[in-house]
Amino acid sequence: MNNFSVDLTNCDREPIHIPGKIQSHGFLIAVDQSALNISYISENIDLFVKENAKNLLNKPLAQFNTFIDQDGPEFNIEDLLKLGVIKKSFDAISPHPLSINGKPFYLIISAAHNYWLLEFEPVTLQYDIQSSIGRSASAMLKGKSVSALLKGAAIEVKKLINYDRIMIYKFLDDGHGEVVAEEKEEHLEPFFGLHYPASDIPKQARELYKLNLTRLIADVNTEDSPILTFNENEPLDLTNGSLRAVSPIHIQYLKNMGVFSSFSISLISHGELWGLIACHNYSPKFIDYKAREGSKLVGQILSSALEYRQEEEDIEIVEKFKNTAEILAQYLSRDHYLIEAITNHDESILDITQASGVAIIFENTLKTLGTVPNEEDIKELAQWLKKSTDETVYYTHRLSEIYSPSKKYKNIASGILACTIGKNSDEMIIWFKPEQISTVNWAGNPDKPVTPSENGLLSLSPRKSFETWSQVVNNTSERWLPEEVTSVLRIREIIISHINKRANEIRLLNEKLQAAYEELDTFSYTISHDLRTPLTSIRTYAELLLKNKSIDDQGKKMLDRILTGADKMNFLIKEILNLARVGRSDISFETVDVQKLINDISTEVWTAFKADNAELILGHLPTLSGDKTMIAQVFTNLIGNAVKYSSMAQNPKIEVDGYLDGGEIIYCIKDNGIGIDNRYYDRVFELFKRMDNVKDIEGTGVGLAIVKRIVERHNGRVWFESQLNVGSTFYVAFKNK
Amino acid sequence: MKTPDIFYVEDDLDYAFFMQSAVQEVKDTLNLTIVEDGAEALQRLQSFAESKTKPKLILLDLNLPGLSGLDLLKFIRDIPYLKSIPVILFSTSDNPADVKASIEFGANAYLTKPDGYDNLVKCLHSVHDFWFNQHLRLN
Numbered sequence: 001m002n003n004f005s006v007d008l009t010n011c012d013r014e015p016i017h018i019p020g021k022i023q024s025h026g027f028l029i030a031v032d033q034s035a036l037n038i039s040y041i042s043e044n045i046d047l048f049v050k051e052n053a054k055n056l057l058n059k060p061l062a063q064f065n066t067f068i069d070q071d072g073p074e075f076n077i078e079d080l081l082k083l084g085v086i087k088k089s090f091d092a093i094s095p096h097p098l099s100i101n102g103k104p105f106y107l108i109i110s111a112a113h114n115y116w117l118l119e120f121e122p123v124t125l126q127y128d129i130q131s132s133i134g135r136s137a138s139a140m141l142k143g144k145s146v147s148a149l150l151k152g153a154a155i156e157v158k159k160l161i162n163y164d165r166i167m168i169y170k171f172l173d174d175g176h177g178e179v180v181a182e183e184k185e186e187h188l189e190p191f192f193g194l195h196y197p198a199s200d201i202p203k204q205a206r207e208l209y210k211l212n213l214t215r216l217i218a219d220v221n222t223e224d225s226p227i228l229t230f231n232e233n234e235p236l237d238l239t240n241g242s243l244r245a246v247s248p249i250h251i252q253y254l255k256n257m258g259v260f261s262s263f264s265i266s267l268i269s270h271g272e273l274w275g276l277i278a279c280h281n282y283s284p285k286f287i288d289y290k291a292r293e294g295s296k297l298v299g300q301i302l303s304s305a306l307e308y309r310q311e312e313e314d315i316e317i318v319e320k321f322k323n324t325a326e327i328l329a330q331y332l333s334r335d336h337y338l339i340e341a342i343t344n345h346d347e348s349i350l351d352i353t354q355a356s357g358v359a360i361i362f363e364n365t366l367k368t369l370g371t372v373p374n375e376e377d378i379k380e381l382a383q384w385l386k387k388s389t390d391e392t393v394y395y396t397h398r399l400s401e402i403y404s405p406s407k408k409y410k411n412i413a414s415g416i417l418a419c420t421i422g423k424n425s426d427e428m429i430i431w432f433k434p435e436q437i438s439t440v441n442w443a444g445n446p447d448k449p450v451t452p453s454e455n456g457l458l459s460l461s462p463r464k465s466f467e468t469w470s471q472v473v474n475n476t477s478e479r480w481l482p483e484e485v486t487s488v489l490r491i492r493e494i495i496i497s498h499i500n501k502r503a504n505e506i507r508l509l510n511e512k513l514q515a516a517y518e519e520l521d522t523f524s525y526t527i528s529h530d531l532r533t534p535l536t537s538i539r540t541y542a543e544l545l546l547k548n549k550s551i552d553d554q555g556k557k558m559l560d561r562i563l564t565g566a567d568k569m570n571f572l573i574k575e576i577l578n579l580a581r582v583g584r585s586d587i588s589f590e591t592v593d594v595q596k597l598i599n600d601i602s603t604e605v606w607t608a609f610k611a612d613n614a615e616l617i618l619g620h621l622p623t624l625s626g627d628k629t630m631i632a633q634v635f636t637n638l639i640g641n642a643v644k645y646s647s648m649a650q651n652p653k654i655e656v657d658g659y660l661d662g663g664e665i666i667y668c669i670k671d672n673g674i675g676i677d678n679r680y681y682d683r684v685f686e687l688f689k690r691m692d693n694v695k696d697i698e699g700t701g702v703g704l705a706i707v708k709r710i711v712e713r714h715n716g717r718v719w720f721e722s723q724l725n726v727g728s729t730f731y732v733a734f735k736n737k
Numbered sequence: 738m739k740t741p742d743i744f745y746v747e748d749d750l751d752y753a754f755f756m757q758s759a760v761q762e763v764k765d766t767l768n769l770t771i772v773e774d775g776a777e778a779l780q781r782l783q784s785f786a787e788s789k790t791k792p793k794l795i796l797l798d799l800n801l802p803g804l805s806g807l808d809l810l811k812f813i814r815d816i817p818y819l820k821s822i823p824v825i826l827f828s829t830s831d832n833p834a835d836v837k838a839s840i841e842f843g844a845n846a847y848l849t850k851p852d853g854y855d856n857l858v859k860c861l862h863s864v865h866d867f868w869f870n871q872h873l874r875l876n
Contacts, residue, residue, distance in 0.1 A: 543854035
């Protein structure tokens with residue numbers, strides 16, 4: 001009937017739902033739903049009733065009623081089927097107890113396409129299982145943690161159906177299974193902690209585990225009973241049947257393990273097969289429908305408890321991550337520097353995941369917390385990440401297999417979770433998880449599930465050896481949980497919006513400052529300009545009055561004082577105008593011949609200060625790039641100061657020298673004058689600031705402020721070294737373009 | 738109306754006063770006409786053109802309320818009869834941009850207003866020497 005030939009290339013396509021056979025501890029009849037004729041029948045029916053299967057085939061179902069013991073009111077199966085059709089379910093009808101030849105049977109009815117499956121199986125249970133289940137469930141649920149819950153479930157299932165070994169088997173991500181709880185007869189070797197390769201339970205078997213939550217194999221050594229039918233081309237679908245015969249490969253597998261009877265209960269979490277409660281018996285064992293249903297209920301209770309407990313544990317992790325993110329957000333808004341905010345407190349960026357180390361690369365700074373590779377390695381890793389991924393978040397738990405340079409620090413960083421922060425992909429945060437050298441104890445070598453048969457062909461034999469086979473798994477860290485990735489994405493949003501906010505604040509501040517500067521320049525320019533006109537008038541009237549013959553000497557003296565005051569004020573206003581002009585004008589860069597510039601300036605300065613006794617020593621005078629007028633102003637002011645403040649010296653000496661230093665041309669202007677008290681170093685370049693020791697020397701306190709402003713507008717630097725009564729040296733550095 | 742030797746537009750009454758005084762000091766026969774603002778200056782310039790009288794020199798303050806010195810300069814250069822008159826822009830500003838603009842608009846010279854009366858007198862002496870003696874001879 002089932003002509004599918006199983007070999008190693010197609011074993012996971014074996015149509016196990018249509019085996020064409022049933023396990024022989026019960027018998028099966030299938031009737032077509034319209035006529036209720038017997039379309040399929042198991043050959044072994046003659047072991048239960050005094051009739052040959054062939055004689056019943058294609059007969060009305062009513063004929064079978066004669067074999068059922070009629071104790072009380074008249075019973076026929078058709079009425080049961082009609083009732084099920086009306087109720088649209090056989091859940092409340094199955095199992096229907098009846099008796100055949102004085103022996104108790106359960107009739108279990110289910111649907112198979114256009115047929116009703118009628119399965120008859122013996123009743124064995126002598127006690128009421130319902131009350132035991134209630135007790136078992138409450139005992140099991142006492143376990144607070146997931147592992148205690150599982151252990152409790154194994155104990156309770158053992159009590160209920162008393163198989164030699166009860167294992168709770170969990171499917172891991174890659175499909176292989178691990179025994180996570182076990183309850184067994186003492187003399188048996190423990191399987192707890194063993195891993196089973198994914199191939200042990202093929203895909204289509206898993207699908208059936210999701211549909212039928214229990215599965216009984218009563219005795220691996222009994223011969224299956226074939227199903228007879230005239231519909232040779234239409235194999236009967238036994239998906240819903242509990243008598244469904246077992247795949248020969250699976251039978252062989254169980255035999256190799258020494259198992260005679262097996263029973264499994266599916267554990268479903270979120271609609272997926274989470275695992276199985278696998279029960280093994282080392283002698284044939286049959287448990288009846290009610291016992292199986294009872295176990296199924298325990299499995300369902302365990303499933304929902306698992307779902308709930310797992311969710312609780314997951315929620316705890318998520319809550320912790322969320323809290324950390326919130327706390328970090330607060331630090332970010334409070335602290336001045338980003339890196340400090342996320343690393344300097346009790347709660348840090350490290351707590352965003354379950355990593356053991358974290359590195360932050362931000363604004364060319366590397367900051368680490370916890371256990372991390374050394375700086376050079378982190379920087380190289382960051383470069384590699386930048387090159388090899390465009391994703392905002394990248395993670396792996398097997399870094400050294402993807403990026404071989406990381407092999408040397410795999411003990412620290414076998415797992416990385418990286419995310420970029422900001423537009424600049426150089427800036428990122430990388431979390432590290434250490435290598436987790438774990439030993440996986442396989443129940444047999446998973447790579448050798450097949451043994452060659454005597455004729456040398458690879459035959460259907462599942463592996464024979466179940467001796468523990470250990471495998472060391474390395475280069476691998478603990479996996480990154482989806483919750484960790486979510487947590488990283490959450491903190492990334494927070495950090496990025498923080499960075500953007502800061503950038504905006506700085507930009508606004510800059511704009512305001514710029515506007516204020518411009519306003520101030522305009523203001524000083526206008527005010528100075530407007531002040532000059534009336535000042536000129538004051539001065540001129542005073543001059544005109546001086547020409548008047550009728551003014552006496554006292555009056556003339558006063559007019560002289562007016563003239564002096566007006567001149568002083570005029571000079572000051574001119575200086576402020578100069579300063580304002582530096583801020584207002586555009587810089588036109590050109591090559592400036594400093595040699596020529598200084599010749600002109602020195603003539604002017606020496607005349608202005610009547611500094612005939614001052615000596616000017618010129619060194620190397622390289623050309624500069626900048627605004628000619630402004631640079632002239634810089635040298636005029638600096639040389640002017642040098643001359644002015646060394647006028648008291650015996651032999652005033654002013655030296656000017658320029659040299660190339662890296663990308664800068666540095667000029668130094670040195671004098672042997674009165675010097676500057678270093679206590680006032682910071683105030684020297686401030687507007688209107690004049691030092692204590694120059695009270696007697698004319699000046700406005702504007703000259704050096706102009707110098708500083710011009711130099712800064714040229715992106716240069718200005719500073720000085722000085723010693724009181726020895727002299728000062730001013731340095732001006734211009735970019736060498 | 739007598740043709741002025743110097744036609745001067747100046748809104749600052751003080752400076753106008755100094756100028757009057759200084760011009761007399763340089764040469765007391767020099768005839769100086771001063772107007773206070775651009776509008777009045779415009780009227781006067783038009784009447785010069787109509788009556789075919791031509792001042793020997795025009796001094797314009799740069800910053801005037803309403804029409805500026807540069808506006809007046811442009812106006813002068815656009816009237817054929819007046820366009821050959823030497824015009825000097827006269828201002829407190831020593832901003833190179835102002836100087837440049839004045840020359841571009843056709844000023845014959847740009848003078849920064851001297852500080853103090855003595856300087857003004859000196860300045861006017863040289864202006865007189867150049868524009869009334871040497872310059873005339875060149876013509």
